[in-house]
Amino acid sequence: MTRPLVRPPRKNPILRTRLPTLPPGTRSRVALGLTAAAARGRFELQVCRDCGTVQYPPREACRACLSSRLDWRAQDGKGELVSETTLRHSHELFFRERMPWRLGLVKLDSGPLVVAHLHGDCGTPPARVRVRAHLDRAGQAALVALPDKDTPHMADDRELRELTCDPKFRKVLVTDAKTALGQALVEALVDAGADLVWAGEAEPWKKPPGFERIKALPQVAIVPLDLTDSRAVKQLAGEIGGRVDILINTADHHRNFGIAARDGVETARAEMDVNYFGLLRLAQEFAPAMRARGADGQSSAVAWVNVLSVFALSNFPPHGTYSASKAAALSLAQCLRAELAPAGVRVVNVFPGPIDDEWNQTLPPPKIAPARLAADIVAALRGGAEDVYPGDIAQDWLERWRDNPKALERELAAMPYA
Amino acid sequence: MTRPRTGYDDIVVACPTTVPYVRYSIRGAHWFLAAALGALIKRAGLGKDQLDGLCVSSFTLAPDTAVGLTQHLGLTLRWLDHIPMGGACGVVALRRAARAVQSGDADMVACIAGDTNHTHSFRLNLATFSQFARDAVYPYGSGGANASFAFLTAYYVRTYGATREDFGKLCIAQRANALQFPHALMKKPLTLDEYLKGRLIADPLRLYDCVMPCAGAEAFLVLRRVTAEQLGLPYARILATIERHNAFPDDPVQYRGGWALDREELYAQAGVGPKDIDVLAAYDDYPVITLMQIEDLGFCSKGEGPDFVRRESFTADGSFPLNTSGGQLSVGQAGTAGGFLGLVEIVRQVTQKPLGAPVNNARLGLASGFGMINYDRGLCSGAAILAAGQ
Numbered sequence: 087m088t089r090p091l092v093r094p095p096r097k098n099p100i101l102r103t104r105l106p107t108l109p110p111g112t113r114s115r116v117a118l119g120l121t122a123a124a125a126r127g128r129f130e131l132q133v134c135r136d137c138g139t140v141q142y143p144p145r146e147a148c149r150a151c152l153s154s155r156l157d158w159r160a161q162d163g164k165g166e167l168v169s170e171t172t173l174r175h176s177h178e179l180f181f182r183e184r185m186p187w188r189l190g191l192v193k194l195d196s197g198p199l200v201v202a203h204l205h206g207d208c209g210t211p212p213a214r215v216r217v218r219a220h221l222d223r224a225g226q227a228a229l230v231a232l233p234d235k236d237t238p239h240m241a242d243d244r245e246l247r248e249l250t251c252d253p254k255f256r257k258v259l260v261t262d263a264k265t266a267l268g269q270a271l272v273e274a275l276v277d278a279g280a281d282l283v284w285a286g287e288a289e290p291w292k293k294p295p296g297f298e299r300i301k302a303l304p305q306v307a308i309v310p311l312d313l314t315d316s317r318a319v320k321q322l323a324g325e326i327g328g329r330v331d332i333l334i335n336t337a338d339h340h341r342n343f344g345i346a347a348r349d350g351v352e353t354a355r356a357e358m359d360v361n362y363f364g365l366l367r368l369a370q371e372f373a374p375a376m377r378a379r380g381a382d383g384q385s386s387a388v389a390w391v392n393v394l395s396v397f398a399l400s401n402f403p404p405h406g407t408y409s410a411s412k413a414a415a416l417s418l419a420q421c422l423r424a425e426l427a428p429a430g431v432r433v434v435n436v437f438p439g440p441i442d443d444e445w446n447q448t449l450p451p452p453k454i455a456p457a458r459l460a461a462d463i464v465a466a467l468r469g470g471a472e473d474v475y476p477g478d479i480a481q482d483w484l485e486r487w488r489d490n491p492k493a494l495e496r497e498l499a500a501m502p503y504a
Numbered sequence: 505m506t507r508p509r510t511g512y513d514d515i516v517v518a519c520p521t522t523v524p525y526v527r528y529s530i531r532g533a534h535w536f537l538a539a540a541l542g543a544l545i546k547r548a549g550l551g552k553d554q555l556d557g558l559c560v561s562s563f564t565l566a567p568d569t570a571v572g573l574t575q576h577l578g579l580t581l582r583w584l585d586h587i588p589m590g591g592a593c594g595v596v597a598l599r600r601a602a603r604a605v606q607s608g609d610a611d612m613v614a615c616i617a618g619d620t621n622h623t624h625s626f627r628l629n630l631a632t633f634s635q636f637a638r639d640a641v642y643p644y645g646s647g648g649a650n651a652s653f654a655f656l657t658a659y660y661v662r663t664y665g666a667t668r669e670d671f672g673k674l675c676i677a678q679r680a681n682a683l684q685f686p687h688a689l690m691k692k693p694l695t696l697d698e699y700l701k702g703r704l705i706a707d708p709l710r711l712y713d714c715v716m717p718c719a720g721a722e723a724f725l726v727l728r729r730v731t732a733e734q735l736g737l738p739y740a741r742i743l744a745t746i747e748r749h750n751a752f753p754d755d756p757v758q759y760r761g762g763w764a765l766d767r768e769e770l771y772a773q774a775g776v777g778p779k780d781i782d783v784l785a786a787y788d789d790y791p792v793i794t795l796m797q798i799e800d801l802g803f804c805s806k807g808e809g810p811d812f813v814r815r816e817s818f819t820a821d822g823s824f825p826l827n828t829s830g831g832q833l834s835v836g837q838a839g840t841a842g843g844f845l846g847l848v849e850i851v852r853q854v855t856q857k858p859l860g861a862p863v864n865n866a867r868l869g870l871a872s873g874f875g876m877i878n879y880d881r882g883l884c885s886g887a888a889i890l891a892a893g894q
Contacts (some may be wrong), residue, residue, distance in 0.1 A: 110631060110643045110646060111643075117639035145638045146638045170658060171647075171655055173650070175706065176646045177626075177630055177647070181645050199756060199757075200640070201640060202644070211658075228643060351643065
């Protein structure tokens, strides 16, 4: 059984902070299909369209019939652990610093044999296990075998924790905690065992309902943070930047206009100032310290979460300038992801559909509730994905976008309501 | 229907050559290959312009292949091969070269295998060993071959009941052999207690279950019998050979190798059986693979390996002489030279010219190769039965 994590002692300031190292990150292009699926939280393997063979490791042709018509299809990951080992020696620094390391050889029910990281609660072979694909610290898909059924404290497993960004005993900054989403997120993080949640507030005079309760939580500290104010961002980073393990950017400026419905650029500029430049300011001030703390013990810096919008994928004309600001933020987030990659800090982009709030009042349901979105963000941190599409609308748009982006463009243009 | 195979009548192997091993070297692979070739032609009494065929194996020759080596070493050849098959490269080189000489495509083929070992080259080789290794093995703990053989060993132990003492008996006997072999890097006796207490590397493997990477080279010469006699070279005759790649791909864990598919053909071609073999050189980067070869080559049946080990003794003067130079576990694994080590030793034993412990009246020897953990198992297997000249 997994021994539950204990709160790490205060950091000894005399000791040097261990620098981040990464597991081997090079993959063939065809193997990146596994990463593409894992990035969305899915375990997919190549399945031959002609003969149905499921295969792994990824190949350029079907090992059974030589067909090149291979589709990546979701797998349930069920299989049998047929052999295991515990490494005491590794050729790479990342693992050398984390010995011992348990590995398993799993025969999937669908056919292939996989080498996988092995959760400590998996029984000795032969044993039933579930294989999942997570992104590892190098940002590449890695397979992990979990016990057949959930076990107590299983998220605290040492190897699994290297494949997740679990908020337990970590310190989290929520950049705007005053929105319905921000409040829900602070509560969800506290429930998830976060050590400390810095709750950002841009406008101290605003007293939204429920905020007093958030303020009263012992794990919560209110901090001033206005993303449109470069000096304010810098000042806060100077105070807490070296301790932030997870940064969740919930700050959002949202107005419902296309191009013709409003004169001038002021609204669009305000959206860009928060949604795009706000992210840029945050990244410039907070990312350097996080990059240095990617391997800072049990509660290292692990994740940067951007709450974007599914409108970032394809413009929703009734919210046209907002969509553009989120598309800009998405592009910048890809840059941030590349710059945080050497530290093993995962950039998680969240693409919700319309949130059930005042700025989406006129959109018909279904809309995602702030509490549900907050729960999905925490679940994403506990999982192994980097692109998250929470809720039915986001899933529907994602499916349409992946199937035919041009068709989606036409469908969005034809939607009758604003 | 398989057509009967042509024998290797009048094709022989001579000039077993070893370039002494070192743990680390600042030299390139070319240095070791040149040293091997130089020692070989010197022993044969040939000038290098008299060679017309060359067969090369090396992991660390990149960016060169055998082609680059011809210019590097000033060789003009009419037959050239490069065999990237790791632990099976010795047997396969022998087969390729023998057919070339037999058909007249070449008169004399020098087979050489060697690698250097810089302090960092082993790691770099592991990281890029194969596409499957890079995509689906190395990112998982980066344990290299230790991890792969730990899986196989754990499975074998669970399935067939081998004990630590069984593996230890093989390792200790090989160490005893190695103490008489001048080129062995391991110079001290190994006790069972030391073996059992070796530090854990990858459960259940401990230190003395794992080969030590090093630098070095091995070589032999393939030629017609009449040529060998003209040159006055002791030689071994080639009775039979086999090779197989990616055997039993659907076994969940590798518990048998290609020998199990091909051994009947091997013995039929040689006209002998396992009981006639006087000395065995099994590929031995980890002792579980030695056990697998003893079973799959028919010295006992599948799963009886542990009993066989308990029953027999494995030093050169024992009931079942095995890896009489000490094998890779005690000599060292000089990259692809590890695929030549056993074959070279068999040539020495059956020509009655051992460098170390002799096997009394060895007439028939079997050299077995195993190589290339491409993903989860070794893909290449091969074996050759050699007989004393005459």
